[in-house]
Amino acid sequence: MVLEHARGLGAPPLIEVVALKDAVGRVIAEPVRADRDQPPFDRSTRDGFAVRSGSFASGATLRVMGEVRAGERWSGGRVGEGEAVKIMTGAPLPTGADAVAMVEFVEVVGEGIRTVAGRGLARFENVVLRGSEARAGYVVMAAGTVVGAAEIGLAATCGRAELTVYRRPMVAVIATGDELVEVGSGRALEEEEIWNSNGHALRALVHGSGGFGGKLAIARDTLEDVTERVLQGRAWDLMILSGGVSMGEYDLVEEVLAGLGAEFFFTGVKMQPGKPVVFGRLPERDGAKACYFFGLPGNPVSTQVTFHCFVEPFLKAMAGGVVEGPLFVQAALREAVPGSTGRMRFLPARLGRDRVGPSVTLVGWQGSGDMAANARANCYAVLPQREGEFAAGEVISVLLR
Numbered sequence: 334m335v336l337e338h339a340r341g342l343g344a345p346p347l348i349e350v351v352a353l354k355d356a357v358g359r360v361i362a363e364p365v366r367a368d369r370d371q372p373p374f375d376r377s378t379r380d381g382f383a384v385r386s387g388s389f390a391s392g393a394t395l396r397v398m399g400e401v402r403a404g405e406r407w408s409g410g411r412v413g414e415g416e417a418v419k420i421m422t423g424a425p426l427p428t429g430a431d432a433v434a435m436v437e438f439v440e441v442v443g444e445g446i447r448t449v450a451g452r453g454l455a456r457f458e459n460v461v462l463r464g465s466e467a468r469a470g471y472v473v474m475a476a477g478t479v480v481g482a483a484e485i486g487l488a489a490t491c492g493r494a495e496l497t498v499y500r501r502p503m504v505a506v507i508a509t510g511d512e513l514v515e516v517g518s519g520r521a522l523e524e525e526e527i528w529n530s531n532g533h534a535l536r537a538l539v540h541g542s543g544g545f546g547g548k549l550a551i552a553r554d555t556l557e558d559v560t561e562r563v564l565q566g567r568a569w570d571l572m573i574l575s576g577g578v579s580m581g582e583y584d585l586v587e588e589v590l591a592g593l594g595a596e597f598f599f600t601g602v603k604m605q606p607g608k609p610v611v612f613g614r615l616p617e618r619d620g621a622k623a624c625y626f627f628g629l630p631g632n633p634v635s636t637q638v639t640f641h642c643f644v645e646p647f648l649k650a651m652a653g654g655v656v657e658g659p660l661f662v663q664a665a666l667r668e669a670v671p672g673s674t675g676r677m678r679f680l681p682a683r684l685g686r687d688r689v690g691p692s693v694t695l696v697g698w699q700g701s702g703d704m705a706a707n708a709r710a711n712c713y714a715v716l717p718q719r720e721g722e723f724a725a726g727e728v729i730s731v732l733l734r
C-alpha cells in the first residue's frame with residue numbers, strides 16, 4: 334500500500350542547486366551528462382610500453398623511442414613496427430601504437446626491450462578506448478539517482494562542481510505523550526517522566542531518507558493538544574507522529590485524525606514490534622492541502638523498525654528517488670532462536686563482517702523500549718511465525734537500516 338501511494342506521488346515540485354560537498358544523500362533532478370568522451374583519449378591502464386601489437390611477437394626486440402606520462406601527449410610521431418614508447422598509467426596512447434605491454438612482461442636490453450617468449454599481445458590490450466565508458470552528451474546519471482560518493486566522483490569526472498537536486502521534503506515530527514520531556518530543556522526529570530528520544534531519532538531517520546525533519550512541540554495526551562499539533566503538522570509535506578496509536582485510553586492520534594476527515598490506508602500490521610502503525614492522508618480542506626501521515630508506535634524500537642519498513646520507502650519516493658521497498662538481505666543465523674507463533678518478529682541483531690557469507694546474531698534485549706540494545710544492533714532479524722526453533726545456520730531475512 335505504501336509503495337502504491339509512493340508511485341502516485343510524481344516528481345517533487347522544487348529543485349535547487351547544491352555544491353558537490355552538500356550533495357550526499359540528495360536526489361538529482363536533472364540527468365548528468367558526460368561533458369566529453371570518457372575517457373577523452375585512448376588511455377593506458379598500465380605502466381609499460383606502447384607498441385603495435387603485431388610487432389610484439391615472442392622474443393622480438395623493440396627500440397624504445399622515449400616516454401609519455403599521464404598529462405602529456407607523445408610528440409615523437411607515429412610508433413612504427415619494431416618501436417616502443419615507455420608509457421605510464423593514465424597516459425594517452427601514442428598514435429601508431431594499439432596496445433600496451435605491461436612492464437612486468439618485457440625485459441629491458443640496452444636501448445630496447447625484449448618481449449617474454451610465449452606471451453602475445455592482443456590489439457587494445459591494457460588500453461581503454463576513447464569514449465568507451467561514455468560518449469560526450471551521454472546520460473551517465475539519470476534523474477532520481479541518490480547521490481553518494483560514487484555519484485559525486487562521477488559528477489566531478491564530468492566537470493561538475495554543482496548538482497541540481499530536488500528540495501528535501503519537509504517532514505513534521507510530532508511526539509505525543511504526557512510523560513515526555515525535551516532533552517536540553519533545562520528541566521530535571523521526575524522519576525516517572527522520560528526524555529523525548531523519538532523526536533530526535535525520527536529527525537535523523539528523516540534526514541537519512543532524503544527529507545528535512547522538523548520537530549514540533551510535544552503533544553500532550555489531550556484531544557486539544559493533539560489536534561493543535563496535527564493542524565500545525567499538516568502544513569508540512571509529510572507528518573510523522575510517534576505514540577498514541579495503541580489501544581490505550583489516552584491514545585488519541587487516530588481519533589484526532591479521523592475527526593479531521595483522514596482516510597486510513599491501514600491501522601495495524603502483523604509484525605512485532607510495530608503492530609499499531611497507521612498510514613493515511615488528511616484530505617484537502619478549508620484551504621489546507623492534502624497531507625500524508627504515518628502514526629508510529631511510541632516504543633522507541635518499534636518507532637524505528639516501522640520507520641524503516643514503511644516511512645523510509647515513502648519518504649525516499651517523496652524526495653524524488655525510485656520507488657522501492659526496504660532492503661532485506663539473507664544471512665545465516667549464528668545461534669538457534671526459539672520459534673514463536675505470534676506475529677512476525679523484527680529483532681535487533683548484528684550482521685557479522687568476519688565471514689564472506691553474512692551471518693547474523695540476535696542482540697539480547699528487554700523489548701521494544703530497549704534503546705541500548707537497539708544501538709548495539711546494526712539490523713533487524715526477521716523471524717516469521719513458526720512453532721519450531723530457528724536452527725543455527727538457518728538462512729533468514731534481515732532488514733538493513
Ligand code: AMP
Nearest residue numbers: 508510529530531532576577630631632
Ligand atoms: P505509546 O505508543 O504512546 O503508548 O507509547 C509506548 C511507549 O513508548 C511508552 O512507554 C512511552 O513512554 C514510550 N514513548 C512514547 N513516545 C516516546 C518518545 N517520543 N520518546 C521516548 N519514548 C516514548
Ligand code: MG
Nearest residue numbers: 509510576577
Ligand atoms: Mg503515549
